[in-house]
Every structure is written in structure tokens, then in C-alpha cells.
Amino acid sequence: MKLLTWVVLAVSIFSLQACSYLPEEQIVTDVLGVYETRNYIEITPNSGDFSKTGFVFYPGDLVDPHAYVEPLSRFAVSGIGHKVIIVKMPGNLAIFDSKQGAYMFEDFPNVNRWVIGGHSQGGTMACTAVEKYPDYFKGLVLMAAYPKEKTDLSEWLGMVLSIKGEFDAILERGIIEAREVFLPPNTTYFTISGGNHSYFGKYEIQEGDSEGAISREEQTKITVTKIQNLYDTNGWD
Amino acid sequence: MIPMVGIRLLKSCLLVASLFLLVQTGKAQEFGLSVSAYPSLGYNLVFEPGMNGGGMAVFFNRQKYKKLNLSLSGEYSLTTWGNEAFFGLGINRTWLSLNRFELNTYAHAINGLAFFKPKSLYVFGVDSRIAANFYMYKDIKLFCGIGFRYTLCPAYAQYGLIETSFDLPIEFGIKFTRK
Numbered sequence A: 001m002k003l004l005t006w007v008v009l010a011v012s013i014f015s016l017q018a019c020s021y022l023p024e025e026q027i028v029t030d031v032l033g034v035y036e037t038r039n040y041i042e043i044t045p046n047s048g049d050f051s052k053t054g055f056v057f058y059p060g061d062l063v064d065p066h067a068y069v070e071p072l073s074r075f076a077v078s079g080i081g082h083k084v085i086i087v088k089m090p091g092n093l094a095i096f097d098s099k100q101g102a103y104m105f106e107d108f109p110n111v112n113r114w115v116i117g118g119h120s121q122g123g124t125m126a127c128t129a130v131e132k133y134p135d136y137f138k139g140l141v142l143m144a145a146y147p148k149e150k151t152d153l154s155e156w157l158g159m160v161l162s163i164k165g166e167f168d169a170i171l172e173r174g175i176i177e178a179r180e181v182f183l184p185p186n187t188t189y190f191t192i193s194g195g196n197h198s199y200f201g202k203y204e205i206q207e208g209d210s211e212g213a214i215s216r217e218e219q220t221k222i223t224v225t226k227i228q229n230l231y232d233t234n235g236w237d
Numbered sequence B: 001m002i003p004m005v006g007i008r009l010l011k012s013c014l015l016v017a018s019l020f021l022l023v024q025t026g027k028a029q030e031f032g033l034s035v036s037a038y039p040s041l042g043y044n045l046v047f048e049p050g051m052n053g054g055g056m057a058v059f060f061n062r063q064k065y066k067k068l069n070l071s072l073s074g075e076y077s078l079t080t081w082g083n084e085a086f087f088g089l090g091i092n093r094t095w096l097s098l099n100r101f102e103l104n105t106y107a108h109a110i111n112g113l114a115f116f117k118p119k120s121l122y123v124f125g126v127d128s129r130i131a132a133n134f135y136m137y138k139d140i141k142l143f144c145g146i147g148f149r150y151t152l153c154p155a156y157a158q159y160g161l162i163e164t165s166f167d168l169p170i171e172f173g174i175k176f177t178r179k
Helices: A002-017 A065-076 A121-132 A216-233 B004-022 B154-158
Strands: A032-036 A040-045 A053-058 A084-087 A113-119 A137-143 A159-165 A188-192 B029-043 B046-063 B068-079 B082-098 B101-114 B121-137 B140-152 B164-167 B170-178
Touching: A032 A065, A040 A065, A053 A065, A053 A121, A053 A137, A065 A084, A065 A216, A113 A121, A113 A216, A121 A137, A137 A216, A159 A216, A188 A216, B029 B068, B029 B140, B046 B082, B068 B101, B082 B121, B121 B154, B121 B170
Parallel strands: A053 A084, A053 A113, A113 A137, A137 A159, A159 A188
Antiparallel strands: A032 A040, A040 A084, B029 B046, B029 B164, B029 B170, B046 B068, B068 B082, B082 B101, B101 B121, B121 B140, B140 B164, B140 B170
16 A cells, blocks of 8 residues: 555656657748658658658657657758658657667668767667667767767767757756767767757757757757758768 | 646646545455556557557556446556546446456546646546456455557647557556455
8 A cells, every 4th residue: 555655656746747848830841741650750852852861860858759840851951851750759758769760760761871860868869779770870960968878889980960059058067078988089069159958949948948049040050051061071862 | 728727736636636546445445556558559540550658557446336346547658649647437347256366347538638848738538448357365466458548639739640549558467455
């Protein structure tokens, strides 16, 4: 009986803390098709003409995956166009299924290679996916994210881009710099001047985050440009 | 849209209701704890087998007639929509009782919330299961069950395409009986 009471209390307290951020209105150009299954959201240029290097993305913890549809649709139409897959996680917690990004490749036979990315804890879990399946991915994009201490990618041969906002008030100060040793030496680091933690997605500013000094639109534009540069530099077309 | 005060109130009600289940006295009653996985048949009108997460529940069955029990449950689950809590109300019936074995079913109407910011979303549905129970001791049973569960979160249609789910839950748990 006492055990049951404690279980109920623990679950109730946890549930009060486990609210996911709902997306704000997502505006997507009609040159893109947005499809959805139980496991992922797929964004594809309607023309059918796009890069053979797909981008699979892990949302931040407790952020609804639809909050990334508009920002990543900007990337889907950049350059020659890209297929983007936003992975859905159980309970919107990437920690429960870090490998999911590697399970869905057979659904997309038109994509030859994959780059994985993630925001916040989603980026951390993307690092874990790369550690488990290093040959599946050619690149890694971290948005306000860093690898876990036990995730050593320093010898991984893929290309890594790490982006953060200058006024990110969610990340522990100095943590990205402290975890640089776990990323490959050729990793590109970029700090968005005036950026914050929340503007990598389109949802309300997270509790504890700053408002930043630039708009969400500007932060999205800079992020998309940086990811496109990663693709261009490596000839991923 | 449910105001924030309303959401807090609903959450508090779920907590209090769950605790209430544990302190009922009277006729024969059962308390229990279970964990479930939700293999899924599909969503909306799409047939797409897959997994829809899992959850844990506490429940209380109180004898109403000889083999018919009033059944209450509180459940917390992680699914496609995120984190949810449900309060279930229904009936539980024992169909077969042999020495250390029992076969029973339950059907619940479930109401709850998918936890979101800035507002949580109302979720409701039906959940029906058939369970095989094995007595470990006179008043402790282990059970496993399968069933059917249909849940809807109409407000989620504003954000995504999946607003309903058809699941085939698999459940394991323990029951404590008190006469």
C-alpha cells in the first residue's frame, strides 16, 4: 500500500514537470510536401528534385516535433532542396529512443547518405546515434547541444557543425567548450550573435531562456545558411 | 482552450482521485499496479502497425455484485502525443475462477490530459482488456492481459495530423486483494 502511494505521488510529480512545448503556427511554403507517420514528419520538395543527402533531426526534449517544421522547411528549400525527417520520440523525450533515426532509412530509397542533427537533448542523442552507427551518417549538426561524457566521437570521420546562440540561458555555461574533446578535431563551431536556445524551433521561449537580441526569423536564417554551407563544403548534393 | 487554472485543477483532481483509490474501504476490493506497452494498429483512418509508447497504471476494483466490480484507474503514459495522464472509470467482471487461476475483463471510459505548454490538451477514449490472473498467495495475484484501446485528442489536430490512435495494449501487473 505504501509502495503504491509513493508510486502515485512520484508519477504525479513527474507528470506536472513533463509538459511539452506546443508549436506556434507553422508556415510552410507550398513547394514543399509535409507528410506525417507515427514515427516521423517528412518534409520533401514537391518537385521531387532534391539533394541525395537527407537530413534527419531529433527535437529537443519536451518540445513537440511539429515545432521544427517551419524552421527545417527553410532548409528543405535551400540550395537544390533537401529531404528532412523530424523524428518523433516517445513522450517527446529523445533519451527513450536515440537509435530511431537509424531505423527509418529503408523508407527513403532515394536518399544515398544521411546527415543527423538535433536540438538540445535531441542533439545529445544524435551524438549517441552516431556513436552506435558511425557508418550510417556522413555529418552531424548540433544546435545548442553537445555529446554526453561517455559519447566519444573524437575519431569519427564525419563532419560536424556545432551551433549555439550567444544568449542561450539554458545550456550550462562552458559545457560546449568542455565537451569539444569528444567531437572530431575538424568540428566547425559557430555562435549566433544575439541568438538564444529556443529559437532553433518555433515555440514559446523556454522557461529560463533569454529573449535573445535577434528575431527567431534571423536565427533560423543563419542556422539554415550554416547547414547549407556544411552541405556545399562537402559536396553533398 | 482550457485556462491554466483549469489545467492545474484537473491535474490536482487526477492526483487526488488516484490517492482516493488507495484509501477506499468496504466490500471486497482489489488494488493493483500495472505496466503496459501499446502496440498500435494505426491512427486516424490509417492502418499502420507500430508502437505507440507505454504507460503505468494504478487501479482499484470494488465488488458491486458477486462477480461484477466497479473499476477505477489512474494512468500515466508516454505516447505519440507526449506525456498523458488518464482517469478511468468502468466495470470489471470475473468470467472464470479455477483454484489459482482467474480470467477477467474490464472496460473503462478514460478521460485525461496530454501535458503541454502553454496549455494541456484534453484526451479521452475507451480501454478494454482481458486478463489472466495467477494467485501467488491467497491475496496476491500476478496478471497479464491484452486488449483494445482507442484514444482521441481532438485539439491536437491544430498541430499535427494524428489525433486518434487504435492500440492493442499488452499489460503485466500485480493485484492485492482485501476482503
